[in-house]
Amino acid sequence: MKWINHTLIAGSICAVISPIHVAPAVIGATAPDWMEWVVKLTGRHIKHRGVTHILTHWLIAALAATFLFDYQGMLTAFAWGGFSHIITDAMTVTGVLFSPYSDRRFHLFGGRFRTGDPVEYAISFAVVVLCILFIKLLGDSGFIPFFYDWAGFYDKGIIDAYEWKQNRFRIL
Ligand SMILES: [Zn+2]
Structure with missing residues (x-):
C-alpha cells in the first residue's frame, strides 16, 4: 500500500482515539517500509515486505507498549501505527508474513488489489470519512x-x- 494511504488511515483513526498521538502513529504507519531503508543503509540485504512486515511482531510490540512500557503513549501510537500498516498491506496481492516461523504470506479480504490500485485510495477515503464522522459525533458532547x-x-x-x-x- 502507498504511504499516503498508510498515513491517512493510521492518522485519521488515531485522531478519533487520541489526537495528540497522530504524529507517532503516522511515523509508525510508515515504519515497516522505512525500516527496510535503514537496514539497507547498513549494507545488509533485506527482502521487501519481509522481516519488517511480520504481523505477530507488530502485534506483540503494540500490546507490550499498551500494557507494559510506554512513554506518554508515544510508543503505543507508534506500534499500533505499524500494526495498521501490516493489516492494510495484508489486503494487497503480495500480503505480509504472519509470523517469523513460516514463509507463508498472510492476506486479508483475499488480498485482491495491487499497491497503487484505486481500491486502495477508496479504502483510505472511506476510513477518513468514517473517522471525520466519528470526530463530529464525539466532539459535541x-x-x-x-x-x-x-x-x-x-x-x-x-x-x-x-x-x-x-x-x-x-x-x-
Ligand atoms: Zn509496506
Missing part, C-alpha cells in the same frame, strides 16, 4: 450524541404517550 438523541426522542415519546393517557379523558 463527549460521547456519541446520535445515541443520546435517540434515547432523548424515545423518552420524549414515552412521556408524551403517558401524558396523553393521563389527559385523554379530560376533554369530557
Whole structure:
C-alpha cells in the first residue's frame, strides 16, 4: 500500500482515539517500509515486505507498549501505527508474513488489489470519512450524541404517550 494511504488511515483513526498521538502513529504507519531503508543503509540485504512486515511482531510490540512500557503513549501510537500498516498491506496481492516461523504470506479480504490500485485510495477515503464522522459525533458532547438523541426522542415519546393517557379523558 502507498504511504499516503498508510498515513491517512493510521492518522485519521488515531485522531478519533487520541489526537495528540497522530504524529507517532503516522511515523509508525510508515515504519515497516522505512525500516527496510535503514537496514539497507547498513549494507545488509533485506527482502521487501519481509522481516519488517511480520504481523505477530507488530502485534506483540503494540500490546507490550499498551500494557507494559510506554512513554506518554508515544510508543503505543507508534506500534499500533505499524500494526495498521501490516493489516492494510495484508489486503494487497503480495500480503505480509504472519509470523517469523513460516514463509507463508498472510492476506486479508483475499488480498485482491495491487499497491497503487484505486481500491486502495477508496479504502483510505472511506476510513477518513468514517473517522471525520466519528470526530463530529464525539466532539459535541463527549460521547456519541446520535445515541443520546435517540434515547432523548424515545423518552420524549414515552412521556408524551403517558401524558396523553393521563389527559385523554379530560376533554369530557
Ligand atoms: Zn509496506
